Amino acid sequence: MNQSSHTRVLVIGAGLIGTSIALALKAQENEVFLSDSDSDALQTGLVKSGASSWTEQATVDLIVVATPPSSVADVMRSAAHQHPNAVVTDVASVKGAIFAALKDEPESVLRRIVGGHPMAGREVSGARAAQSNLFVDRPWVITRTSHTSDAACTAVYELATALGAVPIERSIEEHDQAVALISHTPQVVASVLAGRLVDAPQSQVDLAGQGIRDTIRIAGSDANLWSDILASNSVEVSRQVAAVAISLTEVADALEKGDKQAVIDILTLGSTGQKKLPGKHGERIQEDAVVVVRLDDKPGELARLFAAAAQADVNLEDVRIDHSLGRMTGLVELSVARDVASKLEHSLITQGFVVIV
16 A cells, blocks of 8 residues: 555454454554454454554544445445545455445445455454465455446555555456356355265265365355355356256266266366466466375475475475375375476485385
8 A cells, every 4th residue: 555645444344354454454554443343353353463443533544344245235334424535445255235235325425435355265264364465466356336436446456456466357247257156156065065074984084185175175164154155146156056066967967877978078178177277477277297295294394395396496386285194194296397397306306205106
């Protein structure tokens, strides 16, 4: 944010996102206030972020509403009326329902309201999980209506940039359709799949590897918060979930009939879709090679491995760890460019690492 303007920010909602915003802005020596109707959450957020508790005597220039989606519109409305000169934005993952609830507000309110959605989060919630770098290099979607002023949008652009995020403008409809596909439906699918483990014999669950762990990681998210999010975008999410259900039924039918080609076609389509995801720095995903190394599960081993890769002058594109069942070891998968994979393998072996070829 423009430090010379002495922007004063009020964050309403001391959860993971709100406290992370307050923590990051406070670290940049901004004047930040935090508010929450839950006194325990507020106290935790204040301690974590170093922000000040908001009082009615304090005036602010920018208000960030970080409450559950079902309450965002009411909180934004109240904040806009209470602070007639402040820009009001939010961080909710749904926009249509919020703007629909605010459409009858006077022009003086609507021109100061900007939709915002940082595409960042964690599978754990609450102020204790807040991180000042949570938004770094993450998209921050900004939405506006025909009433929204350019000055208000600029203020939110500056907020996103100050937090290290990449501001991207989308229409309300584009935003809600996109998050239904890339965020909300994956949450439902992960939760349903993880639910299948509840009644499964423990002897089966004990064999779980990195594949199932990666697939259901987000299933540990807050159920109450997510039910609120899904309800706020119910039309778009229901369409996506129904489409996924049809595809799963097609797989089941193909397997039952022994139609191998149909299964191959479905899996190939998935592989094609996976390649559409942007890679590093927004570039197309490249075909990496994976070098697998067995490490002892003890302090310093990862640091030693990374130092060895650096010594070999090899850039690591990605890293995954799969802990071994019943052993104090783990398999570390190092994704690297294909043309340097052999070089890295040779270097690691000469330094005493166990490389799984």
